[in-house]
Amino acid sequence: xGRVLAASLLLASIAAVPATAAELDFEGSLGDGRxxxxxxxxxxxxxxxxxxxxxxxxxxxxxxRIPGDFLTRGGRIRIVAxxxxxALTERLGFIASKDGYADxxxxxxxxxxxxxxxxxxGLKYALISxxxxxxxxxxGAEYEPPTGNVKTGGIxxxxxxxxxxxxxxxxxxxxxxxxxxxxxxANLALDGDHDSSQLHYSLHADYEALPRFFPLVELNGFTTIxxxxxxxxxxxxIDLVNFGSTDSGTVITGAVGARYRFxxxxxxxxxxxxxxxxxxxxxxxxxxxxxVFSL
Numbered sequence: 001x002g003r004v005l006a007a008s009l010l011l012a013s014i015a016a017v018p019a020t021a022a023e024l025d026f027e028g029s030l031g032d033g034r035x036x037x038x039x040x041x042x043x044x045x046x047x048x049x050x051x052x053x054x055x056x057x058x059x060x061x062x063x064x065r066i067p068g069d070f071l072t073r074g075g076r077i078r079i080v081a082x083x084x085x086x087a088l089t090e091r092l093g094f095i096a097s098k099d100g101y102a103d104x105x106x107x108x109x110x111x112x113x114x115x116x117x118x119x120x121x122g123l124k125y126a127l128i129s130x131x132x133x134x135x136x137x138x139x140g141a142e143y144e145p146p147t148g149n150v151k152t153g154g155i156x157x158x159x160x161x162x163x164x165x166x167x168x169x170x171x172x173x174x175x176x177x178x179x180x181x182x183x184x185x186a187n188l189a190l191d192g193d194h195d196s197s198q199l200h201y202s203l204h205a206d207y208e209a210l211p212r213f214f215p216l217v218e219l220n221g222f223t224t225i226x227x228x229x230x231x232x233x234x235x236x237x238i239d240l241v242n243f244g245s246t247d248s249g250t251v252i253t254g255a256v257g258a259r260y261r262f263x264x265x266x267x268x269x270x271x272x273x274x275x276x277x278x279x280x281x282x283x284x285x286x287x288x289x290x291x292v293f294s295l
Contacts, residue, residue, distance in 0.1 A: 027295055028053035028087025034131045039179050041204045042271040042288055043255035044220040045083065046098045046120075046239050048183050048202040051138035051170040053093040053126055056294035058083040060100070064240065067284040071233070072106035077240065077282070079103075079117070087295075091126040095142060102150055102158075102240075113152040117241075118159070120144035122166070134174035142166045150241065155231060157241040161194035164242070168200075177208040189228065195242045197226040212261040216271070220255065224248040235281040252277045257288065267292045 029035045029052040040050040045060055064077040081100025087093050098120040104113045122142030129136050143165050148158030168185030181204040189195035199222075206216035222238045230244030237243055238251050257271025269292070274285040 026055045042269040047200045055087045060290045064286045065284040073108040075106035110153040115150040118148040137171040162190035179206045193229040196228040199223045214259045218255040223250040
């Protein structure tokens, strides 16, 4: 109950700050005279939110290989999704960073499954926005109701419980051709007996090696802060699904990739990610392809 109240107050305060003082401004952080360098993170797309206030559509294809020592002795997860962001003012934005269709194939134990993942929505607000030195700091909240229908072997991966609330802080700055970004947040299960809660944290660095071409490296971490009580397992679904396991821990991953900006409004990303810790949970390795269409 306390988490719900705190989240409601945060969302209300974020929404109320500019509501009476500004008109809609769909260009957000990237309007004339504002921030000119926008290279969004590539890996951990569901939880590593860009601090920039943008209006954009981001189709994503994700291929996740499951480790051979996992419960299912291997397999793969494919997800096709489309993230949506809408700048409401220069500092306030609407976000819907999770949706899509999942195709799960397991090598053993669990039956294969397809279905829709949960859909999330929320708001973020730029507390600090200094275009003159390309520095921005943003806070936000996003709610993930149990709208999906992915289940396998009697285990609900999406679609049950009371949903999950994500509270986060994310920021970015630039030094010449080098761009840096970091984020930290708490993904809180509103029904702690059904789902696990976790702390998530990410670092991103990109460099404009050639005009419009940005190689990048990223680091992501997922630490369970409150185990669920739904499955007697020692693993979690990190950023993709929630097993509600009774005994999970920390997974740290590293990613490499690049973005290419075709125009000021269209860019493409391609990347590879793999765990850096002995603990892998459901990720052996992963590849991403995305497009970002922004105003």
